[in-house]
Amino acid sequence: MDYRVGRGLAASSRPVGFAVVTLAYVIAGLAAWLVVAALPERHPLLVTFIADLVATVVVFAASVVVANASLYDPYWSVAPAVIAVAWVLWAAGGDLAEITARQAALLALMLAWSIRLTANWAVSWRGLSHEDWRYVQLREQRPSWLPWWVINLTGIQLMPTLVVFGGLLAVWPATTVTDRPWGVLDVAAVAVTAGAVALEATADRQLRGFAGDPANRGRVIDRGLWRYSRHPNYLGEIAFWWGMWLFALAAAPGWWWTVVGPVGMVLLFAFVSVPMMDRRSLVRRPDYAEHMRRVPALMPRLGRR
Structure with missing residues (x-):
């Protein structure tokens, strides 16, 4: 059977594409909220995990309807910010005056990362006719016996959701444990996270400028940050999640094991x-x-010009 259930939408305009994405994410958010409302007695971390999975399945269903797996792409940067805000509000009892310096710093950096990365996706996404080349490649190279929807659900959507939730494990103690004062580790966390956001933003801007020049067609970008790393944007993303872990370590050293989150990020990208x-x-x-x-x-490489 043809996987393109909604192939007719591919010719729609870019604004229509963004409207579809927005609608899908609103429905996903409502589905997540219903999960939270239905499980009031469960641990918030478990409830969040279930809600995250349910929202992912909703986005997956929408991606099947419009025949475009890239509908999931902004989920990577949107969901963590929503979850972090929810956890801070839960810990503060809904009273913004109770938010600590650590919570405020983490939220500011998380939102800066989320808004910038989502905007970067929005600038490059051309609409429902545009699907990430990696997904196209996976579809074309999959075994004939393996349905595309299985790869779409597991490899493209559920797997990144699980990896990101692993990174968010460190955000939980950083946003809900409030009895430790601001310290040196917090300063280090701010420095690493802010540096990571700046690194990723600079790398993306340099790449966009390079790719936008027709004279560079077929050439390799080897200027700016790209002179020292083949993938400085990925390096910035990895560093961001290490910064989140440092926040966890500052708030609750006993949660050191949440290092599995940034380690998972390293493995995913590497x-x-x-x-x-x-x-x-x-x-x-x-x-x-x-x-x-x-x-x-x-x-x-250290010492390499």
């Missing part, structure tokens, strides 16, 4: 995202193999 991008660039750019020999994938 063994999935980076190899996929590198393979694509090797095909599209003749000089990329030499570029890979000169420039590390993520962390710049």
Whole structure:
């Protein structure tokens, strides 16, 4: 059966595409809220996890209806901010005057990250006719016996939701444990997180400027941050989640085990995202193999100009 249940929507305008995304996310948010309302006696962390999964399934259903898996893409940056705000309000009893300096700093940085990353997606997304090349590749290369919806649900949507929730495990103690005063670890957390947001924003801006110049078609970006790392935008994303973990360590050292979150991010980018991008660039750019020999994938080499 043709997977394109809603293939007729592919020709719709960009505003229509954004309207569809907005509607899907509003419905997903309502579904998550119903989960929270239905489980008032359960631990908020467990309730949030279930609500997160339910919202993901709603977005998946919408992506099937419009035949575009990229409907999920902004979920990565939208859901964490909503969850962090909900946890802070829950811990403060809904009283904004009770929010601590640590909670305020984490929320400000989380919102800055979320708004910028979502805006970056919105600028590059051309509408329902535009689907991320990785999803197109996965669809084309999947075994004939494996239905596309299975890959879409598990690999494209549920897996990233689980990885991000792993990162959010550190945000839980950072937003709900309030008896430890502001300290050196908080300063380090702010510095790492703010630096990560700035790094990712700068890398994305440099890449957008490079790709927007027709003279650079087929060339490898090796200027600015991209001179020292093949994927500085991914490095910034990884660093952001390490910053969240430092906030957790500052609030509740006993939650050190939430380091599984940023470690999961490292594994995702190092063994999935980076190899996929590198393979694509090797095909599209003749000089990329030499570029890979000169420039590390993520962390710049110390002392290397």
